[in-house]
Every structure is written in C-alpha cells, then in structure tokens.
Amino acid sequence: MLQRPWWKACPSAAWVERGTAGDDDAAKKEGSKSVWALDRRVDPLLGRTLPYWPEASGAGGPQTCNNSPALLAEHHRVNGAAVRTRFPPEPNGYLHLGHAKSMNMNFSLAFERLAAAGAPPKRRETVFRYDDTNPEAETKEFIDSLAKDVAWMGWAPVKTTHTSDYFGVFYELALELIKGGKAYVCHQKPAEIEACRSVAKARAALRALEASGEKPPPQVVEEARVCEPTAHESPFRDRGVDENLKLFERMRTGVCPEGECTLRLKMDATAANFNMFDQVAYRIKHCAHPHAGDKWCIYPTYDYTHCIVDALEHVDYSICTLEFETRRESYYWVLDALDLYRPKVFEMSRLNVSHVVLSKRKLTKLVDNGHVVGWDDPRMPTISGLRRRGYSAAAVNAFCRDVGVTRNENFIEYARLQHFARADLEERAPRRMAVRDPLPVTLTGDASHFKGYDAPNHPTDASFGTRSLTLTHNVFIERDDFREADDKDFYGLAPLKWVRLRWCACVRCVSVDKKDGKVVGITCEVGDPGSDPKGKLHWVSDADSTPCELRDYGHLFRVGKVEDDWESQINPESLVARKTALVDASVGSRPDDFAPVQFERLGFYCCDPDSKDGALVFNLTVSLKTGDVAKKVAGVSRKAEQEAQAAKKEALKKIPPEELFKTAEAKRLYSAWDGDGVPTLDSKGEPLSKSLIKKCKKDQAKQKKLYEAGKK
Numbered sequence: 001m002l003q004r005p006w007w008k009a010c011p012s013a014a015w016v017e018r019g020t021a022g023d024d025d026a027a028k029k030e031g032s033k034s035v036w037a038l039d040r041r042v043d044p045l046l047g048r049t050l051p052y053w054p055e056a057s058g059a060g061g062p063q064t065c066n067n068s069p070a071l072l073a074e075h076h077r078v079n080g081a082a083v084r085t086r087f088p089p090e091p092n093g094y095l096h097l098g099h100a101k102s103m104n105m106n107f108s109l110a111f112e113r114l115a116a117a118g119a120p121p122k123r124r125e126t127v128f129r130y131d132d133t134n135p136e137a138e139t140k141e142f143i144d145s146l147a148k149d150v151a152w153m154g155w156a157p158v159k160t161t162h163t164s165d166y167f168g169v170f171y172e173l174a175l176e177l178i179k180g181g182k183a184y185v186c187h188q189k190p191a192e193i194e195a196c197r198s199v200a201k202a203r204a205a206l207r208a209l210e211a212s213g214e215k216p217p218p219q220v221v222e223e224a225r226v227c228e229p230t231a232h233e234s235p236f237r238d239r240g241v242d243e244n245l246k247l248f249e250r251m252r253t254g255v256c257p258e259g260e261c262t263l264r265l266k267m268d269a270t271a272a273n274f275n276m277f278d279q280v281a282y283r284i285k286h287c288a289h290p291h292a293g294d295k296w297c298i299y300p301t302y303d304y305t306h307c308i309v310d311a312l313e314h315v316d317y318s319i320c321t322l323e324f325e326t327r328r329e330s331y332y333w334v335l336d337a338l339d340l341y342r343p344k345v346f347e348m349s350r351l352n353v354s355h356v357v358l359s360k361r362k363l364t365k366l367v368d369n370g371h372v373v374g375w376d377d378p379r380m381p382t383i384s385g386l387r388r389r390g391y392s393a394a395a396v397n398a399f400c401r402d403v404g405v406t407r408n409e410n411f412i413e414y415a416r417l418q419h420f421a422r423a424d425l426e427e428r429a430p431r432r433m434a435v436r437d438p439l440p441v442t443l444t445g446d447a448s449h450f451k452g453y454d455a456p457n458h459p460t461d462a463s464f465g466t467r468s469l470t471l472t473h474n475v476f477i478e479r480d481d482f483r484e485a486d487d488k489d490f491y492g493l494a495p496l497k498w499v500r501l502r503w504c505a506c507v508r509c510v511s512v513d514k515k516d517g518k519v520v521g522i523t524c525e526v527g528d529p530g531s532d533p534k535g536k537l538h539w540v541s542d543a544d545s546t547p548c549e550l551r552d553y554g555h556l557f558r559v560g561k562v563e564d565d566w567e568s569q570i571n572p573e574s575l576v577a578r579k580t581a582l583v584d585a586s587v588g589s590r591p592d593d594f595a596p597v598q599f600e601r602l603g604f605y606c607c608d609p610d611s612k613d614g615a616l617v618f619n620l621t622v623s624l625k626t627g628d629v630a631k632k633v634a635g636v637s638r639k640a641e642q643e644a645q646a647a648k649k650e651a652l653k654k655i656p657p658e659e660l661f662k663t664a665e666a667k668r669l670y671s672a673w674d675g676d677g678v679p680t681l682d683s684k685g686e687p688l689s690k691s692l693i694k695k696c697k698k699d700q701a702k703q704k705k706l707y708e709a710g711k712k
Helices: 025-027 032-036 067-078 097-117 139-151 161-180 192-210 219-224 239-250 302-312 322-338 360-368 383-389 395-401 414-428 641-651 657-662 690-711
Strands: 082-087 123-130 159-162 181-184 262-263 280-284 299-302 316-322 346-347 437-445 452-456 465-472 474-478 498-501 506-515 519-527 540-543 545-552 575-584 598-600 603-607 616-623 670-673 679-682
Touching: 032 067, 067 082, 067 192, 067 690, 082 097, 082 316, 097 123, 097 383, 097 395, 123 139, 123 161, 161 181, 161 239, 161 262, 161 280, 161 299, 161 302, 161 322, 181 239, 192 219, 239 280, 280 302, 280 452, 280 598, 302 322, 316 322, 346 360, 346 616, 360 383, 383 616, 395 414, 414 603, 414 616, 437 506, 437 575, 452 519, 474 679, 540 575, 641 670, 657 670, 679 690
Parallel strands: 082 123, 123 159, 316 346, 437 519, 545 616
Antiparallel strands: 181 262, 262 280, 280 299, 437 474, 452 465, 474 540, 498 506, 506 519, 545 575, 598 603, 603 616, 670 679
C-alpha cells in the first residue's frame, strides 16, 4: 500500500510511517502485532466469547480481516510498538455524552482491555479525526467546539486529522475503482434509486421465504417484479470505463449541476444486506468546504471515506456503535476492492440516558427551534452544556468508566451521572450561603450577639480555611423556611419557635408582618433556647450579601424515556430563574467561569459566563441529594417521602427472591432466566454481561434476606 503512486501525497504519510525505529523486541511483542495475534473467539474489548468471528470477511480468516500477508506485515512494520484507535466525530454539531463514552473507549478503555487480554500496548495512540465530508452541515463553530471539548475532557490525541485533507487521495482511488469496473456514474434521481432498492428488498424477502418453504404473499411477489430481471439495478450500471471517466471528470470540473448524477460503487445489488446496494461514493455540491475551501465541487460520502482513512492512518481498531454493524460488509468491500489494509472493526451499544436525547438531529432542532438558548445551554447533554452547568471532565469520565462498554442495549438513569457530579463537587467545592427567595428578618436582642462568626469553607477539609459571617440586625432567610402554622415534621421557623442560623446564633420569631395576606417580613429575637434546636437555616445579612441570579435547572424532558413525539415531552419548567436571590459576598465580586460552590442546604452551583461584577449568575449543577432541589429545603415535609419508601419496602417483602426479576416491570428488561431466577438475556435476547449478572445475584441475595424477614 505504501508503494502506491498516491501515497507520498497522502496526509498520513508524513506521520504514520515511523516503522520500528527505536522499538526493541519486547516492544514489538507488546505492540500492534500482539493485538492482531489475540484469539478473537474471545473478544478482548468485551471479554466474552463471541458466537461468531466478526472479522471473517474472506479467505484470510478472522485473524487477518482478509489482509494479505504483505499488507499485514506492512501494517505491523508501520505501527511497531503502537496500537492505534481513532475518535472521528463529524463537525455538524457539538459533542455530547455519547461522544464522551466513545472518547473514553478510544483513548483509554480499549487499551486497558487489550492489556487485560494479554496484549498490553507499549504505545497507546488515538487519532482525533474530523469526519468532515458534508460541507453543507459543517461549520467553523462546530470544528472549534470539537477541539475545545476533546482538550477539556483531558484527552491528548497523537494526531489531529481531517477527512477532508484526504480529498485528493479519495479522488485518485475513485479513478482506480472506475478503471477496475467497480464504480460508475449514475444519473438516477434519489426517488429512482429508492424504487430500485425497494425491488431489491422485495427480492431478498422472496428468496428468504422460498428458502424456508413458506409461500410468499402476492404483494411481495408483485414488488419483486420477477419478470424484470434488472429492475433492481440502475440502468447506468453497465456503462463503459471510458464513459464513466469522462462523466466523472465533468462532475469534478463543475460542468454538471447539483443532483444531476452521482458516482456509485458497483457492489452487490442482490445482497440481503442493503448496505451493499451500490452505495453512493460521490455527489455534486457547488459550495465551499469550511476546512478544505472551494477547491472541490464533488464531495465523497461517509461510507466511501470512513474505511479508507482508517486504512491510510493504519488504525488497529475501528470502534463504532452497533447501528454501523450492518455496514461492516460494505466497509470491507471498499478496502478489498482497493486492496488497502483492513483494520479490525468493533461495535458497541449506544449510550442512552434518561430525560435527554442524544440524537444530533434532535439536538440541532432543540437549538434551531428555540427550546434552549444554544448548544451550551446547561440543560443540553452536550459537553459544552455540561461544562456550563458545572460538571467537571473528571465527573463525566468517571460516569463513562462506570457505564463501561457492552453490546447489549442499555438505558442509564440521569441520576447516575449526577452521582458522580456530587462525588466530585463534594471534594472540591467551597461552601457558601445563598437565599433563593429572600424573606426579610429583623433581629433584636443583646448587642453581644451581633458580631462576626467564623464558618468553615469545607466541612472536612481544613485547607479550605474559614470565612467571616457578620450577624446584623437585618438578615434574610428562605421564604420556604418560615410557616405561620408549625408542624412536627417541619424544622423551619414558626412563631415562638427556636432555630439556629447556620454557624451563628439561635433566634425565634416574635412577630409577623403581613401585607394583603402575604408575609412580607418577620421579627425575631436572638437568645439562648437552652438546647440546640433541630432546625438550622441558611441565611445572609444585609452587610455581607450581594444580589445574584440563581438558575435552577431540572430535566429538559418530563419523561425518562423520550418517545417519538419528543417535542411534546419537553419540560416547560426545566429552568426556574430566581432573579432576586442573594448570595454571601465572600463568593467574590466575579468568580471564574464555571467555578464551583456549594450553597448550603440548596445544592452545588457554578458561576455562569453571563456573570458580571455586581450581577452574578449561578447555575444549579446538582442538588445535594437525589431529587428536586425544591423538595430538600426545610419548608417541605419529609413525611410523604419516608412513607413512600416504607411502602415500597413492604411490597418487596412479599416477593420471593426467585421472582424478583420476573415482575411485570422487570419483564420489560429481561427475556430469559436461569433456574434460580437470575436473568440471562435482555429484552432483545442479547446475553447479559458478566458484571450485570453478578449484580443481579447480589440483589437477589439481598431480596432473600428481606423476604425471609417479612415471613417472621
């Protein structure tokens, strides 16, 4: 491959061909050659036995992906001690949580799993590639955002490349395909191509029915058009080489208008896999490219370029999500047709997270239709949105590592991501106090109480130091922390009831000021109640507080599993902006963007870039505990929540352990169980991972104890 005429002009030639220079024998054994020698009957990236050998694409067999000995030897010589993966997002939007999982796999987890399988890479190399073949959907904004997000996530690619940098190579390879009779210029319109595809699908269905001995329905026979042998093919499929070369040159030079014709690959129009139905390799677009400029008016497609760049960059593992599994056949067809090196291909399940959408098409629509204020809106599951909401790269990466990699369909609760945010922020966020809905409080009492009090900036880490809180005669508490009628489950302030102002003195309400039936202020006396009260309220004083806006963010969607009618499921209350909030002035006049802070009893927040001196804005990252932050202030009774938990526990006591995973709710997740009632297959019949089965067994053991306790 390295001897081909176009190789010296190939962008990767400048960096990929480093050979084995400096690699000792031990390094060679731990590099690219060692991962190719792994027995693929046990997948090293999944750690489980495969029902088939996925790289088996021809006579070369699964250990070679049908590479010739010469191609494989060349690849091992080029990569030496390195094992190479790639992260290839398209710059037609911002990166999101699904990309974070992919980055974690391609930059880290894949290498760790290879090491666990007995092939520890001496050099770990990941290429960050802009998969930029669609100039109409890609912009400089998106290109810049991808680079920023990859760096912020902490990943350091060995090289950053653009698919568009290879446009010249793709063109030369297209000429090779035309000359070899493997590509042709087609003048069919999209509707005509789809009509031929429908005939091909009907014929594939007809063959399958006949092979099984079933009588095909008349509709299938009619759609198959069996009396027209070539009805499934383009009428331009058998054009001669010279005519195709001339027409392709007309496409390249801009003579042909957009939509007049395409260059298609002459694959297998009769295959059961419809990704082999003569894919389009080039289309005409008279527009400039955001990276390549205006040199080209024909642009290659993803299906044509993706596999070629993997080969040219000598990637060992081409890792993608399961929807690309059916494209594996076409992936290898292109490389076989061009006699290029064939990487190993690995598919993993997509990341699905509750209360969000991870479809770039839907995320684009959220932005374009004004449902959010931009790609970095804190409600968005984009990396930029998470950063603006206050999530750290460490928390997002920890979440991705915890989710792991599987081929089984998964659905992850958003609360799992929040857990890692809390764990991260608990360690590094200084404590301050803020009041979302201020209620004025006038304090009276002995002058000795009105002074400065020291409060710790962190409950367990003394290195954070302390801050001084000044108790004045005028302070503010949370409006929800006061009730005119007390209740035994209420720990807030009520008439003649003692509470403690956090890190400070005890007060009790002696009078209430009302206007038009609404409480507009209260008067409290400062004193000694004799014992420490249960209620401890956050507060700010008029001397040490500054106005701010607190933006309390909830889920963008009202439902966990967002359905097809997704726009109707958007939560209209996903943002509550509290523009009259007050914050402890010790936060500073203008904290750094995204600087974290815990507002005691409210949640973890971060400083928003919209902040200005004297007009601070803080975004709610995550509440202190799972659930709506509004339910965690002292003004709301905990009784209902406790009763619900108790009822759930009582219901569980009646379920035998062997039936735990066979309830109506569980049967939506699992389809098969072993003799002990432990699930073995998910709802789609895919085997569960070893770790999930292990977790189920632990849950069943806990249920056994609970069930036996309920029988006593």
